[in-house]
Amino acid sequence: MNILPLFPRAVGLEKVNFISTLERDHLLSYENKLQPNYGNRLTVNTHLLDDKELTNLKQNLESVLNNFFYEVYKTKQCKLYITQSWLNFTEKDEFHHQHWHPNSFMSGVLYLQTIPDDRIEFISHLEYLNFFEFDSEENTPFNTKRRWKSVEDNTLILFPSNMKHEVKRNTSSTTRISLAFNSFVKGTLGKPEQLKELNL
Numbered sequence: 067m068n069i070l071p072l073f074p075r076a077v078g079l080e081k082v083n084f085i086s087t088l089e090r091d092h093l094l095s096y097e098n099k100l101q102p103n104y105g106n107r108l109t110v111n112t113h114l115l116d117d118k119e120l121t122n123l124k125q126n127l128e129s130v131l132n133n134f135f136y137e138v139y140k141t142k143q144c145k146l147y148i149t150q151s152w153l154n155f156t157e158k159d160e161f162h163h164q165h166w167h168p169n170s171f172m173s174g175v176l177y178l179q180t181i182p183d184d185r186i187e188f189i190s191h192l193e194y195l196n197f198f199e200f201d202s203e204e205n206t207p208f209n210t211k212r213r214w215k216s217v218e219d220n221t222l223i224l225f226p227s228n229m230k231h232e233v234k235r236n237t238s239s240t241t242r243i244s245l246a247f248n249s250f251v252k253g254t255l256g257k258p259e260q261l262k263e264l265n266l
Contacts, residue, residue, distance in 0.1 A: 069208070071207050071208075074207075075225075075226060075229065076134075076137075076138045076225075076226075077188070077215070077223065077224065077225045077229075078130075078134040078222075078223065078224035078225070079215060079221065079222075079223050079224075080130065080221070080222050081218075081220055081221055081222075082126075082130070082176070082220055082221075082222045083220065084122075084123070084126040085123060085126075085176070085178075085220065086122075086123075088119070089119065089120055089122070089123045090178060092117065092119045092120060093114065093120070093153060093178065093245060094178070094243070096109045096111065096114065096153055097155065099111065100155060103154070103162075103163075104163035104165075105156075105160055105161040105162055105163045106154060106155060106156040106157070106160040106161065106162055107154075107155045107156075107157075107160075108152050108153060108154050108155070109152045109153045111152065112150050112151070112152045113150060113151060113152075114151045114152055114153065114245070115127070115148055115151040115247065116151075124148060124151075127148065127174065127176070127222070127247065128146070128147060128148055128249075130222060130224070131146050131148070131172065131174060131224060131249060132145050132146055134172075134224050135172065143253055143254050143255065144251050144252060144253025144254060144255060144266070145251075145252055145253055146171060146172055146249040146250065146251060146252070147249060147250065147252050148247050148248070148249050149170065149247075149248050149249055149250050150170075150247060150248045151245065151246065151247040151248075152245075152246055152247075153178075153243060153244070153245055153246075154242075154243070154244045154245075154246055155241055155242070155243055156233065156236050156241065156242035156243075157236065157241050157242075158236055158237070158238065158239055158241075159235060159236065159237075160235070160236055161232070161233060161234060161235040161236065162232055162233035163232060164189065164230060164231070164232040165230065165231070165232070166227060166228050166229060166230045166231070167227040167228075167248050168227070168228075169248070169250075170227035170248035170249060170250060171226075171227060171249055171250050171251050172224060172225070172226060172227060172248075172249045173224070173225060173226075173227040173246065173247065173248050173249070174222060174223065174224045174225075174246070174247050174249070175217075175222070175223050175244050175245070175246050175247075176220075176221075176222045176244065176245040176246075176247075177217045177218065177219060177220065177221045177222075177223075177243075177244050178219065178220075178243040178244060178245060179219060179240065179241060179242065179243040180217055180218050180219050180221075180240075180242060181236055181238045181240045181242050182238055182240075183216070184216065184217050184218065184242065185214045185215060185216045185217060185233075185234075186214065186215055186217060186223060186231055186232075186233055187212055187213070187214040187231060187232050187233070187234065188212065188213050188214070188215075188225070188229055188230070188231045189211065189212055189229075189230040189231065189232070190210070190211045190212065190213075191230075227248060227249075250266075251266055252266055253265075253266060254266075
C-alpha cells in the first residue's frame with residue numbers, strides 16, 4: 067500500500083559562514099548581562115540584532131529566512147522580518163525548557179557554541195492530541211511524537227514558531243550559546259476580490 071505523508075511541517079537546517087569575528091565578539095560581550103530563564107539564562111536585551119554592530123548579521127539572517135519562506139510557501143506577496151532576538155546561555159546542569167514562540171510566524175536559532183552531541187528536540191502536537199499509547203517496534207513519521215536534529219557551531223535552524231521544542235540538560239563543562247530570533251510577516255496577504263486582503 068502507498069502510505070502518504072500528508073501535511074508535513076518544514077524545518078530548515080543550514081551551516082552558515084557569514085558571522086564575522088567582530089559580530090561574534092559583540093554578541094559574546096552580553097555574557098555578563100543576563101537574566102534567569104526556565105532552566106538557563108538569556109540576555110536582558112531581547113533586540114540584539116538591532117545593535118548597529120550587527121546590522122549585516124541581521125540582513126544575512128533575514129535573507130536566509132526569506133529564502134526558506136519562499137521555498138516553503140512559494141509566494142512573493144510578502145516577506146518576513148526579524149522582530150526579536152536574544153542569546154541563550156546554558157551552563158553545566160542547565161537545560162532549555164519545553165516551549166514555543168507566541169506572536170511570531172517563524173523562529174530561528176543560530177548556534178554559536180555547541181556541546182558534545184548537541185541537538186534540539188521538537189515535540190509533535192500529537193503528543194497532546196493522541197490518547198492511545200502503543201509499544202511501537204520502530205519510529206516512523208506517523209507514530210513518533212518527538213524528532214531531534216543534531217547541531218554544531220554555526221548551524222542555523224528555522225522552524226514554525228508554534229512548534230514546541232526543548233533542549234536537554236547540559237552534562238558537559240562547555241557553555242551552550244545560541245542566538246534565537248522571532249519573525250513576522252510584512253506585505254499583503256490574500257486578494258481583495260476574494261475579501262481576504264490584509265496589509266501588514
